Amino acid sequence: MTAHPTPRPTFTAREQELLGHLTEGATDRAIARRMALSPHTVDTYLRRLRHKTGTSNRIQLAIVAHAALRSP
Numbered sequence: 001m002t003a004h005p006t007p008r009p010t011f012t013a014r015e016q017e018l019l020g021h022l023t024e025g026a027t028d029r030a031i032a033r034r035m036a037l038s039p040h041t042v043d044t045y046l047r048r049l050r051h052k053t054g055t056s057n058r059i060q061l062a063i064v065a066h067a068a069l070r071s072p
Contacts, residue, residue: 008068009052009068014035016069017035018031018035018042018045018049019049019061019062019068020065020069022046022058022062022065023062023065023066028042028043028046046058046061049061049065053065
């Protein structure tokens with residue numbers, strides 16, 4: 001049985017920006033300030049990104065984001 005690789009999710013420019021801040025260790029409040037969003041909107045983005053990537057927490061999302069944003 002051959003395993004099929006899991007397709008990498010694609011991210012919008014805004015999602016990439018938010019993930020970049022996340023991988024730098026920024027808090028939700030700091031991300032909100034940097035992106036001129038409300039903390040609630042940042043939380044919504046992060047929940048949707050966790051769903052999109054199949055991750056269950058902020059650390060897992062940051063690891064996936066780091067790999068995705070650094071690959072060609």
